[in-house]
Every structure is written in structure tokens, then in C-alpha cells.
Amino acid sequence: MAPKTSPVDQLSEAEAAAELAWLAAEIARHDRAYHERDAPEISDAEYDALRRRNAAIEAGFPALVRPDSPAHRVGPAPAGGFAKVRHGVPMLSLDNAFDPADFGEFCDRARRFLGLKQEKLEFVGEPKIDGLSVSLTYQDGRLVRGATRGDGLEGEDVTANVRTLPTIPKHLKGHAPARIEIRGEVFMTKADFLALNVAQEAAGQKLFANPRNAAAGSLRQLDPRITAARPLSMFAYAMGEASELPAGTHWQWLARLREWGFAVNPLSDLLASEDAAAGFQAGVADRRAALPYDIDGVVYKINDLALQRRLGFVGRAPRWAIAWKFPAEQATTVLEGIDIQVGRTGALTPVARLTPVNVGGVLVRNATLHNEDEIARKDVRIGDTVVLQRAGDVIPQIVAVVAADRPPGAQPYAFPDHCPVCGSLAIRPPGEVVRRCTGGLVCSAQIEERLVHFVSRAAFDIEGLGDKTIREFHADRLIEGPADIFRLPDREAEIAAREGWGEVSARNLSAAIRARRRIPLARFIHALGIRRIGETNAKLLARHYGSFANWRTQMLAAVQIGAEARSDLGNIVGIGPAIAEELAEFFAEQRNIATIDELAGLLEIADAEAAGGGGSLAGKVVVFTGTLATLTRPEAKAMAEKLGAKVTDSVSKKTDLVVTGTDAGSKARKAAELGVRIITEAEWRELAGQPF
DNA sequence: CAGCCTCGAGTTCT
DNA sequence: CTCGAGGCTG
Numbered sequence: 001m002a003p004k005t006s007p008v009d010q011l012s013e014a015e016a017a018a019e020l021a022w023l024a025a026e027i028a029r030h031d032r033a034y035h036e037r038d039a040p041e042i043s044d045a046e047y048d049a050l051r052r053r054n055a056a057i058e059a060g061f062p063a064l065v066r067p068d069s070p071a072h073r074v075g076p077a078p079a080g081g082f083a084k085v086r087h088g089v090p091m092l093s094l095d096n097a098f099d100p101a102d103f104g105e106f107c108d109r110a111r112r113f114l115g116l117k118q119e120k121l122e123f124v125g126e127p128k129i130d131g132l133s134v135s136l137t138y139q140d141g142r143l144v145r146g147a148t149r150g151d152g153l154e155g156e157d158v159t160a161n162v163r164t165l166p167t168i169p170k171h172l173k174g175h176a177p178a179r180i181e182i183r184g185e186v187f188m189t190k191a192d193f194l195a196l197n198v199a200q201e202a203a204g205q206k207l208f209a210n211p212r213n214a215a216a217g218s219l220r221q222l223d224p225r226i227t228a229a230r231p232l233s234m235f236a237y238a239m240g241e242a243s244e245l246p247a248g249t250h251w252q253w254l255a256r257l258r259e260w261g262f263a264v265n266p267l268s269d270l271l272a273s274e275d276a277a278a279g280f281q282a283g284v285a286d287r288r289a290a291l292p293y294d295i296d297g298v299v300y301k302i303n304d305l306a307l308q309r310r311l312g313f314v315g316r317a318p319r320w321a322i323a324w325k326f327p328a329e330q331a332t333t334v335l336e337g338i339d340i341q342v343g344r345t346g347a348l349t350p351v352a353r354l355t356p357v358n359v360g361g362v363l364v365r366n367a368t369l370h371n372e373d374e375i376a377r378k379d380v381r382i383g384d385t386v387v388l389q390r391a392g393d394v395i396p397q398i399v400a401v402v403a404a405d406r407p408p409g410a411q412p413y414a415f416p417d418h419c420p421v422c423g424s425l426a427i428r429p430p431g432e433v434v435r436r437c438t439g440g441l442v443c444s445a446q447i448e449e450r451l452v453h454f455v456s457r458a459a460f461d462i463e464g465l466g467d468k469t470i471r472e473f474h475a476d477r478l479i480e481g482p483a484d485i486f487r488l489p490d491r492e493a494e495i496a497a498r499e500g501w502g503e504v505s506a507r508n509l510s511a512a513i514r515a516r517r518r519i520p521l522a523r524f525i526h527a528l529g530i531r532r533i534g535e536t537n538a539k540l541l542a543r544h545y546g547s548f549a550n551w552r553t554q555m556l557a558a559v560q561i562g563a564e565a566r567s568d569l570g571n572i573v574g575i576g577p578a579i580a581e582e583l584a585e586f587f588a589e590q591r592n593i594a595t596i597d598e599l600a601g602l603l604e605i606a607d608a609e610a611a612g613g614g615g616s617l618a619g620k621v622v623v624f625t626g627t628l629a630t631l632t633r634p635e636a637k638a639m640a641e642k643l644g645a646k647v648t649d650s651v652s653k654k655t656d657l658v659v660t661g662t663d664a665g666s667k668a669r670k671a672a673e674l675g676v677r678i679i680t681e682a683e684w685r686e687l688a689g690q691p692f
Numbered sequence: 693c694a695g696c697c698t699c700g701a702g703t704t705c706t
Numbered sequence: 707c708t709c710g711a712g713g714c715t716g
Contacts, residue, residue, distance in 0.1 A: 209706085341702090349702065368703055370709080395704055395707075433710065434701095532712080534700045574698085576713050652697055667707095 008060040016061045023054045024066055082156035082220070085147040088181065088241035091133060092152060094299065094323040095669075100278050103300070106322045107274045110302065113311055113319060120273040122303040124250050125280045126237060127267050128323055130294040131187030132216045134162060135240055141176040143168070148219070161219055164228035169261035176260065181240035184262070188215040189292040192231040209363060211294050236262035237299075249303045267291075270303065281324055288326070297325035330389045331364075332402060333357035337382055338369065338413060340420045344449035345531050346436040348416070348426055350375060352386075352398060359390050367396040371433050372415045381410040421445035441591055447481075448474050450529045454482045457634070458535050459527035460519065463512040464505070481595060482527070486602040489513055518604040521548055528596065532582045537575065542608035544572050548600060555587045618644035623651050625668055626661030628681050639688050651676060659684040 011019070027050055058064070097103045107121055135155065137145040146162025148155040162168055165186070188196070193211040200207055208214035218230035236257045239246065246253065251270045258264050267287070271280055277300055284298050302308055302320040311319035334355045341349045350369040357364055367388060369375050378401060380386065385405035386398045419426050419437035421444060428435040437443050451474055452467040454460055465485070473479040478491070488495065489510035496506035519527075522542035526535050533541070545551035558569055558580065569580040586592050622645045624636050631639070636659070637647045651658060651670045658671040658678045671678050679687070 213706085343702070345701075347701075351703085362705065364704080366704070370702090390704090431711095532700070536699060574713075578712055648698065649700095650698070654697070 008056050011057070011060070013061065013064070016057050017064050020054065020057055020061075020064055020066055023050060023057075026050060027054065082158060082222075084150075084154050085145070085157045086154050087135060087147070087150075087152070090152050091135060091149045091155070091183065091240070092318060094318070094321055096297075097322050097324040098327070103274075103277055103322065103324055110311060110319060114307060120275065121307075123271040123274060123277060123300045124254070124303050125269055125271055125277065125284070126299050126301070127265055127284055127291075127295045128297040128299045128325075129185040129187050129235060129265070130210075130212050130296045131185040132212065132219065134158070134184060134186050134219070134234070136162065136168065136182045136184070137241075138172055138176060138180050138182065140178060141172040143170045156220070158219055160224040161221060161227040164224055165232050165234055167233045167263045172260040174259055177242055177244045179241070179243040181242065182236055182257065182262065183238045183240050184234045184236040186215055186219055186232055186234045187211065187293050188218065188230070188232055190294065191292060196230065209358075234263065235265045237264070246305050248305060250301050250305060250308070251303055253305075271300075277324070285326060295326075297323050299323050328389045329359055330387055330399065331357045331359045332385050332387050333364075335380060335382055335384050335386050335398075338375070338380075340416060342419060342421050342437055342443065342445035342449070344446060344453050344529055346419075346426075346438070346440065346443065346446050347434045348419070348437060350415070352380070354386075354388070357388065359388050359396060362390070364388060364390075364396045367398050369398065372428070372435060373433060375413050375415065379412065381406065381413055383407040383410045419443055419445070441589070444474075451479060451482060451485075453529045454527045455485065459523055460485075460516050462516050464509045465512065481598075483595065483598040483602060486513060486517065486599075517602070518606060520606050521545075521551070521608045524548065524599075524603070524605050525551070528586075530582060530586045532579050537579060539608075540572055540574050545608075547607045548605040552596070555583055556593075559584050559587045617657075620645045620656040621654055622647050622657045622659065623649065623655050623667060623671070624659045624661070625651075628659075628661040631681070631685075636684075643688060 006015075008016075030050070095106070097106060110121060111117075111119070133149040135145075135147045135149070136143060137147075143163065144159070145157065146159045146168075147157055150156060163170060168184075188211045190211055193208065193214050196214055197207050208217060214230075215232055218227055218232055221227045221230075237254075238250075239253065239257075254264050254268060267284060269280065271277060281298055284295070288295060300322055302311065308318070308320040335352055336355055337353045339351045339353055341351055343349060350371070352367045352369050354365055354367060369380065378398065380398060380401055383406070385402040387400045387402065388396055389399050390396050415435065417426055417435075418424065419439050422437065422439040422442060424437050424439035424443060426435050426437045437446065439446060441447070448471060451470050455462045455465050455470060456467075462485070470479065473488075478488070478495075479485055492506045492510050495501055495509065496503045520542070522535075522539045525533060525541055526538035541551065545554060554569075569575050569583065617640065622640045624633060624640075624647065628636055640647050645657075648655070651667045651674065653674060655671065655674070655676050658668065658676050659681060660668050660678055661681055668678060
């Protein structure tokens with residue numbers, strides 16, 4: 001047995017190679033014991049130790065990393081959670097269609113891609129179950145692994161739980177390939193969901209919002225016995241990775257899935273021509289309410305697998321399948337009131353408070369009303385019954401007012417002309433949409449929002465000091481201005497004595513605050529929350545002025561000269577008169593200067609690096625969209641900027657590169673239309689020289 | 693001056 | 707993600 005104790009830096013190359021070989025075999029053996037036989041021989045902690053040892057040696061001897069390195073396979077089980085599983089073939093999302101025109105365009109695109117003229121395409125239509133996708137791997141016909149979709153690239157290992165579903169065969173009937181992955185949708189019937197909630201309520205347990213959440217919650221139980229007790233089913237709909245290249249048609253594959261023992265949705269049907277889709281869609285919609293389970297549309301797949309292979313993928317979605325969704329679910333509810341929120345810049349935003357109502361499976365209580373004009377345009381009045389809809393499946397919108405249900409005497413909503421928090425006048429400059437509180441430095445709502453912004457991710461980013469804590473500390477006058485944050489370490493005992501705090505957490509907070517005493521100039525400028533100075537403009541200023549002292553001097557000069565861009569500000573590309581005016585206004589206020597000087601005394605503000613330089617992406621414009629699996633947005637951005645690229649948020653003709661994560665939406669589509677190069681996250685890492 | 697391109701700001705729910 | 711508005715370009 002290989003030695004497990006000698007420090008990595010004392011290993012010879014030969015010893016390291018030998019130990020890596022041993023570890024690869026040992027970890028693979030335990031993986032089999034755990035996943036295939038459900039009979040682990042060692043504890044999770046011991047298993048983790050093996051993996052950590054492997055990672056440490058690989059880090060010390062990168063040249064010796066084996067092709068069968070355990071690091072490339074199933075990830076370690078995080079304490080109290082599920083192991084991560086990397087999908088052999090990513091589990092992608094589908095593009096959506098909402099009407100016959102969308103579907104027609106989809107068919108035309110596929111035809112164009114294939115170089116076909118008038119020939120009609122043959123489809124399979126399958127109801128789109130509202131559940132959760134799972135991946136099942138069969139080795140020599142035996143179920144060896146079950147995984148959730150996760151982010152599409154990496155999911156969670158739920159093998160033990162999946163084994164408890166009666167509709168999932170543990171052995172495939174008849175002849176099966178050596179290795180095959182089957183994909184399906186796990187769901188709970190509407191009746192079972194209601195019964196489960198009754199039981200949950202009786203047991204004093206949390207209720208589930210909808211069948212999908214109930215199914216997801218049930219499958220992700222750490223104790224498989226609980227999963228076993230929940231009524232879950234699965235319809236199989238496709239295969240993923242397989243040791244045999246698939247041939248024939250999708251329809252034949254569905255038949256094969258049935259032969260192997262899977263349930264396939266009985267409503268699925270072969271459509272000889274795309275012209276049959278609209279009729280099929282209507283037929284399924286008619287039966288929707290009577291079905292025992294929830295569906296949110298129909299998936300149409302081109303039947304011929306050879307055509308599917310030719311069509312391939314764009315970004316995150318296949319070119320050979322599309323989800324034709326039913327119209328967005330609407331609900332009516334009563335507008336109980338309109339609250340006015342005051343933002344960091346003083347903007348007054350009206351928020352609708354609604355009688356809670358279920359829209360598309362989510363309980364909605366609030367909806368934004370955007371602004372004064374929006375309320376007037378729809379003539380929304382308190383007490384009105386309103387039609388609500390979730391736009392793009394996410395943010396609730398008020399679509400319209402049900403005029404017939406208006407209570408007698410309801411008055412048009414009068415938008416306040418004073419700040420509801422500080423009482424200052426709220427004005428709306430001509431031509432603008434937003435009304436703003438003029439309280440500025442005295443409005444406690446604005447002060448609080450500015451403090452929240454000050455510690456936010458892109459600004460000071462102080463660990464353990466999120467917006468909840470800031471609001472609490474501000475309410476209790478522990479923090480009145482930004483400089484007070486850096487004096488918190490002096491009051492550690494006082495914080496430790498607070499409810500919900502202890503010595504350890506107070507000490508950690510002090511350390512986190514001290515760790516941020518040194519800050520780059522750009523972040524500092526951004527943190528101040530000057531209107532129109534966001535992350536990008538702060539960076540421009542920092543790069544132009546270099547140091548805090550220089551910036552301060554020049555800004556004061558700008559105030560003297562008058563903002564009219566006769567100052568140096570006019571020389572910065574991207575900074576125009578409106579922004580210059582905003583800066584001059586900020587520096588014209590003595591209290592603002594006092595605040596930044598006070599901060600400068602407490603902090604070490606690092607000079608900005610001069611702009612420019614080479615880098616492999618010098619001058620390129622890069623856009624990230626969708627959810628990235630292995631990088632956070634700021635990491636991705638920093639990576640791109642290091643290579644000389646400029647990162648923006650929207651796709652246009654000037655964009656050079658679009659990097660798509662999962663669920664990339666309109667931006668990926670726009671990039672495709674404009675012919676902008678689209679790459680995946682993995683390809684991006686490759687390009688940036690930081691592959692997995 | 694019009695039309696694009698970018699940036700900033702605001703928001704829902706689990 | 708979406709909207710509004712500033713800034714730049716033709």
C-alpha cells in the first residue's frame with residue numbers, strides 16, 4: 001500500500017507516480033462499492049481524504065496527472081450534501097416557441113440549415129412535463145447512476161434516491177448496449193401533490209408550492225427512505241451518452257425505451273408533417289386540465305436521428321427540437337395597496353402589494369409598477385382586480401385592470417410629490433420618467449441604500465456584512481455614514497453582545513473589514529454611489545486620474561471651472577456633460593468632501609493601473625450570457641479584461657465574442673442573428689488558457 | 693439630428 | 707432582464 005503520510009514536497013517523482021496510480025485504483029474501487037453496490041467500505045470522511053490527497057499530489061506534480069485521474073470523474077460529496085456529477089453529454093435547454101409563427105420559423109431555419117427546399121419535416125410531439133430532468137446511466141443493463149440536471153454540465157448524484165422510483169427499471173429488459181444514458185422527467189401527479197401537502201400539514205411540515213417543487217424536494221432527500229415514501233414517477237424521453245451510435249428515428253427509440261421497461265408518455269405521437277403540429281398542440285391543450293400531471297407545453301423533435309446529428313446545436317440548445325409553450329399563465333388578484341420604495345439615488349418606485357395569488361406555480365405577493373406613467377397608463381387603482389402574468393417566466397407583471405370589478409368610489413392613484421420616508425419634496429425633471437426625493441444627504445432611506453451599495457459585491461464587498469446587517473446597524477445607529485464601517489472593529493465587544501452575534505462572528509467581521517482597508521481606486525469611486533457613476537465609469541475615471549489625490553484635486557478644479565466639461569473630464573472618452581455635471585455636483589457639496597477625506601484617512605486607496613497593453617483579446621468586445629457553471633460573472637469579466645478585452649452587457653454588431661452559459665436567452669439569439677461568434681463556457685476557458 | 697450602442701438602476705421569488 | 711437616458715457616429 002502506498003504511504004499516505006509523507007508531505008507532498010518530500011515525494012520523489014517515482015513515489016508520486018506510484019501513489020497516484022494506487023489512488024486512482026483505490027478511489028475507483030470505492031466509487032464502485034458506493035454507487036453500484038450501495039455498500040461503501042469506508043466513511044465519507046476517509047473517502048474525501050483520499051481525494052484530497054490525490055488533488056494535493058496532482059498539484060505538486062502536474063506532469064504526472066493520469067488520464068484516468070479521479071479528479072476528472074465524480075466529485076467529492078460535500079459535507080451533508082450530494083456528490084457532484086459531470087454529465088458526459090451536457091443536458092441542454094430548449095428554445096421556446098409561443099405561436100405558430102415561432103414554430104414555422106424554427107422549421108424554416110432547420111430546413112435552411114439542411115439545404116432542403118419544400119420538403120416537410122417529420123416530428124415527434126411529446127407533452128412537456130413540468131417536473132425535473134434526470135439522467136440515468138446503465139452499465140451492461142444495470143442502473144449504476146442517477147443524476148439531476150443541475151446546471152446542465154454538472155448535476156447531483158441521486159443514485160440511491162432514483163433507485164426507489166418504481167417507474168425506473170433497475171435492470172433493462174432484453175438486449176441493452178454496454179453503456180447507455182437515459183434521460184427522463186421525474187414528476188408527481190397533481191392528486192399526489194395535494195395529498196402530500198395534507199400529510200405535510202398534519203405533520204407540521206413545510207408545504208410545497210406546486211407539484212414540481214414537491215417532486216424536486218422529494219428527489220433531493222438525503223435519506224432515500226423519504227424519497228421512497230413519496231409518489232414519484234418518470235417518463236423517459238431520450239438517451240444521452242451511449243456506447244453505440246444511435247440510428248433510425250426518435251420514434252423507434254421511444255419504442256425501444258418502452259421495451260426496456262420505461263414509461264413513455266402515452267400522448268406522444270408521430271407527426272408525419274410539421275403541418276400537423278398546430279393541431280397536435282391544440283389537442284394537447286384541450287386535454288391539459290384533465291391530465292393527472294402538470295404540463296407547460298409540447299416538445300417537438302425532428303424524428304430522423306441522422307438529421308438531428310447534422311443539425312447539432314447552437315449555443316445551449318439543439319437545432320432539432322423546440323418547446324412550444326402554452327400561453328403564459330395568468331391570474332387575477334386584488335391590488336391591496338401601492339408602496340413607494342426610495343432607492344439609493346432617491347428614485348421613487350411604486351410597488352404593488354397584492355392579495356397573494358398563485359401564478360404559474362409561484363405565490364406572488366408583489367409586482368413592480370415601474371413608475372408614475374405606468375400607473376396612469378393602465379389606470380391602476382387601489383382595490384382594483386388586476387390581471388397578473390409572469391413575463392418570460394420570471395418577473396410578475398400587471399397586465400390589465402378588470403374594469404367591471406372596480407369598487408365604487410375608487411380614486412385614480414395620486415403619486416406622492418413628497419418622499420414617504422423623509423418628507424422632502426420629490427421632483428420629476430421635465431422629460432424624465434422618474435420622480436426623485438430631493439432629501440439627498442438627509443433622507444434616511446437614501447442613506448441606507450447608499451450604505452448597502454457601498455458594501456455591495458462590486459464595491460467594498462465585505463464578507464459577513466450584507467444588506468440585512470447594514471440595515472440593522474444603520475437602524476441602531478451603529479453605522480451612520482460609510483466611515484463608521486471601518487470603526488466597527490473598535491466596537492467588537494458591543495457587536496458580540498448583539499442578538500444573533502457572538503464573539504466569533506464579531507471577530508470574523510472585524511477581520512473581514514480590515515481585509516478591505518486596501519481598495520483599488522476604481523472600486524472606491526464606484527462605492528461612493530454617485531449617480532451615473534457605475535462600475536464602468538468608475539473604472540474610466542480611475543484609469544484616467546491614476547491616484548485618489550489626483551482625482552480629488554481635478555474634481556475640485558472641475559467644480560471651480562464650472563462643470564461645462566471645460567475641465568479635464570471632457571477628455572475622457574465616454575464621459576460627457578451629464579456625467580461631468582453629476583461629479584461636479586457631488587464635489588460641490590462640502591459634506592461629501594468631508595466624507596471621502598475621512599474615508600481616505602481610514603483606508604489605503606490603491607492607484608489604478610494605466611490603461612492599455614496587449615493581451616490575446618486586445619480590443620475585442622466580449623459578452624457573457626446565461627448561467628456560467630465554473631466561473632462567477634466577476635471572475636469571467638476579470639479574466640477577459642486581463643486578456644485586454646472589453647466586457648459589455650448587450651450584444652450588438654460591435655460584439656466580437658459571446659460566451660454562453662446555461663439558459664442563455666435573448667442575447668444568444670441576437671448574437672446568432674448578427675452572426676457573432678458564439679462559444680460555450682468550456683471553449684472560453686480553453687481560449688483564455690484556463691481549461692478545466 | 694437620428695439611430696445605434698452602452699451604461700446604470702431597479703426588481704421577483706425560492 | 708428590461709427600460710430609460712447619455713454619449714458617440716454618420
